[in-house]
Structures are given as C-alpha cells and as structure tokens.
Amino acid sequence: MATRSFFHLHLVSDSTGETLIMAGRAVAAQYPAVSALEHIYPLVRSERDLDRTIAEIEANPGVVLYTLVEPELAERLERSCREMGAPVLSVLQPIFDLFKSYLGTEVMVKPGAQHVLNADYFRRIDALNYTMMHDDGLMPTDYEEADVLLLGVSRTSKTPTSIYLAHRGVKTANIPLVPGVPLPPEVEHLKNPLIVGLFASPERIVQIRENRVLTLSPHHDVDTYTDRMAVAEEIAQSRRLFSQRGWPMIDVTRRSIEETAAAIQGLLRAHRRARIVET
Numbered sequence: 137m138a139t140r141s142f143f144h145l146h147l148v149s150d151s152t153g154e155t156l157i158m159a160g161r162a163v164a165a166q167y168p169a170v171s172a173l174e175h176i177y178p179l180v181r182s183e184r185d186l187d188r189t190i191a192e193i194e195a196n197p198g199v200v201l202y203t204l205v206e207p208e209l210a211e212r213l214e215r216s217c218r219e220m221g222a223p224v225l226s227v228l229q230p231i232f233d234l235f236k237s238y239l240g241t242e243v244m245v246k247p248g249a250q251h252v253l254n255a256d257y258f259r260r261i262d263a264l265n266y267t268m269m270h271d272d273g274l275m276p277t278d279y280e281e282a283d284v285l286l287l288g289v290s291r292t293s294k295t296p297t298s299i300y301l302a303h304r305g306v307k308t309a310n311i312p313l314v315p316g317v318p319l320p321p322e323v324e325h326l327k328n329p330l331i332v333g334l335f336a337s338p339e340r341i342v343q344i345r346e347n348r349v350l351t352l353s354p355h356h357d358v359d360t361y362t363d364r365m366a367v368a369e370e371i372a373q374s375r376r377l378f379s380q381r382g383w384p385m386i387d388v389t390r391r392s393i394e395e396t397a398a399a400i401q402g403l404l405r406a407h408r409r410a411r412i413v414e415t
Contacts, residue, residue, distance in 0.1 A: 144198025145172040146222075148189055148213060150247035153178040156201050159227050173198075180204065181247055183212075190216045200224040205247055260305045267302035270309035271295055276320035279309055280328050284400060286310040287319075287378070288334035289370045290361075291344040293388050293396065297334070300397045306404065313374050330407040332400055333378035336389040338368040 145164065147156040153176050164172040175196065177189045186209055193200060193216070200217050202224070204210040210226060217224035236242065263283075269275060270282065272295065279285055283306045286294045294310035301308045309329070311319065323331070345362045360366045378385045384403050388396050 140169060140171060142171050142173055144175060144196040146175045146177070146189075146193050146196075146198060146200045148177045148180055148200065148202035148204065150179065150181050150204050150206065150209070153203075156203055156227060160201055180209070181206070183209075186212060189213070193217065193222060194220055197222050201227050203228050256305065260303060263305050263307045264299070264302040266307040267298050267309070271298065273311045273320070275309075276311075276322045279320075279322055279326055282307050282309045282329040284308045284404060285323070285326065285329040285331045286334055286400075287313055287331065287374070287383070288388075289313045289341065289367075289374050291341050291348070292334040292336055293393060294334060296393050297388075297396050297400070300393050301400060304397070304401070306401070313370070313377070315370055315373070328411075330400075330404050331381070331383045332403060333374060333383050333385040334388050334396070335371050335375055335378075335385060336387065338364050338371060340389045341367050341371065 145160055147153055147160055149156050157174075157176065160172065160174070164170070173196075175192060175198075177185075177192070180186055180189055190213070197220065200213070200222050202210065202213055203226070204213060205228070214224055214226075266278075266281065270278060284298075284301060286298060286308065287310070288294050290312055294312065298308040298310045311323070313319075342362055342364050345367070349362060375385065377383075386396055386399050391399075
C-alpha cells in the first residue's frame with residue numbers, strides 16, 4: 137500500500153483568509169496522493185503579527201501563499217521566506233498586475249476591502265435570515281419573496297444548498313417532498329421564485345439515510361425510509377412532479393454543494409432575464 141505524504145501549507149492573509157483557503161485547497165485537491173497540513177494566519181496587519189507568522193513558518197517549513205496588500209509586510213515576508221528556502225507566492229499580485237495594465241491606474245492599498253459593510257453585505261445577511269426562517273417547508277405564505285425555491289425528497293442537500301446560496305445573496309426556501317403529503321397550496325401561484333427540483337440516485341439517498349438512521353426518533357418508519365424500492369419510488373414521483381410542472385431538475389448524486397449552487401445560479405439568471413422580457 138502506498139504511503140500518503142504530507143506537506144505544510146502556510147496561508148498568510150491581512151483579511152479573513154477565505155480567498156487563500158479556497159485557492160490553496162483547489163490546487164491541493166489536484167494532488168490526491170499528497171495532503172496539505174494547513175496553517176492559517178488571518179488578519180496579519182502589523183510587524184508583530186508577521187513576527188509570529190514567520191516564526192511558525194520557520195518551525196514548519198513548507199509552501200507559503202499570501203494576500204498581504206501592505207508592500208512593507210509583503211516584502212518582509214518574501215525576504216524571510218527566501219532566506220529560509222521556503223517557496224512563497226502572492227496570490228493577488230498577478231491579478232493586481234493584470235488590472236493595472238488594463239485600467240492604467242495604481243491600486244489603492246486597503247486590507248480587507250472586500251469585507252466592507254456595504255449594500256451587498258446587508259443583502260447577503262438579509263438573504264441568510266430569510267433562508268434560515270424558510271428551511272424545511274417553514275412559512276410558506278412568504279415564498280413569493282424568495283429568489284429560489286428548492287424541492288426534493290429527504291437527503292437531497294436542500295438545506296446546505298440553500299444556505300450556500302444565501303451566503304451569495306440569494307433568498308432561498310426549500311420544501312421536503314414527503315410521500316402522501318401535498319405541496320403547500322401557495323406553491324401553485326408563485327410568480328417570482330425560480331422553482332428547482334433536486335434528485336439523486338436511490339443508492340445515494342439510501343446510503344445517506346442509513347447513516348442518519350441512528351439520529352431518528354424511534355417512531356420514524358426506518359424500514360420504509362431506507363428501503364431501496366420505496367426510495368426509488370419517492371424519487372420517481374418527485375421527478376414526475378418536476379416534469380409535469382415544467383420545473384428544472386438537477387441531479388445532485390455526484391455534485392458538490394458548490395456545483396449544485398452554481399447550476400442554480402445559472403438557472404436563476406435565465407429566469408430573471410425571462411421575467412424581464414415578460415414584463
């Protein structure tokens with residue numbers, strides 16, 4: 137059996153570090169035989185912060201990625217890494233250079249500029265509040281305010297997908313499809329939301345449900361909940377419903393939450409364009 141190898145990955149940011157974490161993980165994922173041991177240093181904005189960071193890098197040599205917009209801090213980090221032989225890269229600098237060549241203007245240095253409390257920030261907070269209040273079929277009388285309404289049988293990732301979309305400013309409600317339980321009557325008359333059906337293969341649904349069985353109440357019908365034939369019929373009924381109503385469907389069997397959300401956002405853009413044309 138091959139031995140899995142590891143390396144230290146240092147992510148140094150003057151903000152929250154989200155950009156670095158996503159970039160680092162996206163690249164590390166392309167090396168399945170190697171695992172990154174992440175060391176994350178957010179809010180590095182002073183010499184003292186940088187001192188502690190450099191000491192950690194010296195103690196655990198590895199790859200260093202950073203997003204420091206203060207030139208003095210960035211230069212010192214680069215110099216220290218060169219001296220200790222650690223490969224170092226500014227993730228933002230190539231983008232800064234490209235923007236400068238196109239826009240013809242200098243960058244205004246401002247750490248954490250993407251996290252200002254502007255209208256877009258409050259729009260995302262409002263979307264998150266809405267989504268949390270309309271999870272799992274709650275408050276159906278407010279569905280007209282939603283941007284997206286997700287439907288699907290149990291364990292089709294409706295809630296995590298809804299929350300992911302909400303973090304991007306998309307007000308999202310979701311309804312579980314339960315055998316023998318009709319949809320809320322409000323759904324029949326919705327005009328604003330994009331309604332999307334989520335489904336997965338019976339094998340995938342059964343696998344997830346079996347892992348959840350231990351958390352269910354003793355009164356839950358576990359046999360039906362995890363029976364493959366019953367699950368297959370649930371999924372078939374849901375797909376017939378989506379098809380009859382003309383609602384777009386997404387197979388989430390092999391999709392990550394991020395991929396499902398990206399597909400929904402593409403459908404939402406088309407939905408909004410169509411509504412503009414109608415009006």
